[in-house]
Ligand SMILES: Cc1cc2nc3c(=O)[nH]c(=O)nc-3n(C[C@H](O)[C@H](O)[C@H](O)COP(=O)(O)OP(=O)(O)OC[C@H]3O[C@@H](n4cnc5c(N)ncnc54)[C@H](O)[C@@H]3O)c2cc1C
């Protein structure tokens with residue numbers, strides 16, 4: 001078995017991991033970046049819309065193009081990139097088990113940055129396992145990466161940004177979106193994304209949910225039903241839609257397996273998608289030398305993922321003796337300011353509050369106290 | 373259906389056209405694309421059948437996580453077709469239960 005040594009190992013090559021790897025390497029550390037895909041970029045590679053956010057975060061640039069820029073930074077900084085490499089375990093003494101190009105290898109690192117992102121939530125209802133029922137991300141991968149239409153008549157369940165954006169992209173790829181179904185009484189995602197679908201005549205069924213999916217061997221019909229305040233179905237309001245594809249866009253949850261294996265302290269933060277590792281302002285978890293960044297710390301956006309990644313990369317390098325003093329402090333303060341801006345205002349309130357609890361939990365834990 | 377022209381991504385990259393065999397029948401594919409993409413383009417929706425209830429399963433995650441797309445590829449069971457590249461002459465079969473063919477289920 002191949003054994004590798006590195007100073008910093010970064011798991012996950014999305015915006016968080018790419019940013020962490022580039023910063024740590026620029027500071028002088030020897031960095032290995034591990035991602036299970038052949039193509040790096042994480043969620044970004046299947047996003048063909050122009051990103052929102054601010055200029056510092058490449059707003060107005062399409063997701064897959066942002067990925068290319070970040071990857072160039074990583075290469076310029078001298079990071080060793082292991083693509084097609086799955087980190088399946090994190091063992092004591094910061095040892096990662098990795099299957100790289102089909103071969104097993106062991107990576108020992110002095111510092112580890114976990115930037116594994118998030119995965120889609122699953123929903124169970126009668127017929128939810130029928131072929132044709134799939135994650136919104138699966139439909140997006142099929143259309144934007146593999147360039148094959150997953151179906152012709154699509155029902156989207158969920159009206160958050162993912163549901164809205166994927167609906168629009170499936171239309172751009174040539175499919176009909178016959179309905180966007182949303183359990184709440186209002187649209188979850190941004191008005192600009194919803195407006196594009198509205199203009200195209202896509203019907204929104206608010207306060208509705210999927211009652212059952214059916215078809216002979218594959219999806220043919222989606223039965224939806226109106227729901228009341230407590231999410232109970234209202235009999236007599238059922239409606240059957242003909243569709244060959246039902247996309248589930250019911251939110252994401254952080255992919256935290258490796259952080260659990262490392263023994264990090266966790267807390268439950270619903271606004272971030274579930275259980276998340278506690279971490280301090282430098283992105284270090286309660287396990288010394290193990291850092292986290294991006295959606296694994298709580299589902300947010302690419303912009304926050306990049307900033308958290310930078311913070312984690314700089315801090316990991318600093319703890320190894322690379323970079324110090326006023327310049328580093330100023331850089332970290334600037335990153336923190338941008339993170340605060342990204343969580344500012346009314347829309348950011350719940351994330352601001354959740355982040356505060358997450359860092360407080362890490363501090364508690366270090367003092368030998370409370371939350372797990 | 374293939375998305376040959378895309379308003380944002382432009383025309384699809386022209387890859388080498390090959391043939392794979394789905395339960396014995398020829399299916400056109402592009403070399404290196406996921407097997408699942410070629411099958412989906414050909415209208416295949418059910419990829420395997422479950423052990424306990426013999427239910428059909430199709431593409432669910434398309435990124436190698438859920439295992440719903442596993443098939444027998446060149447005689448090897450439990451291959452995730454959404455992340456395995458197509459090669460000329462590849463034999464792809466519906467998988468029954470934990471890795472068998474229909475007659476073994
Ligand atoms: C449809 C959609 C639209 C979006 N639009 C916007 C937008 O307009 N603006 C915006 O700011 N954000 C947007 N986002 C959100 C943004 O894409 C994510 O928040 C961001 O990608 C999270 O970055 P990350 O690096 O934490 O995780 P990811 O991008 O998910 O990257 C994680 C990577 O790690 C890999 N990985 C995980 N575990 C392992 C392992 N054990 N071994 C090896 N590799 C592993 C994964 O395969 C993946 O490549 C959108 C998301 C979606 C789904």
Ligand code: FES
Nearest residue numbers: 434436438439454
């Ligand atoms: S569709 Fe989920 S593993 Fe292939």
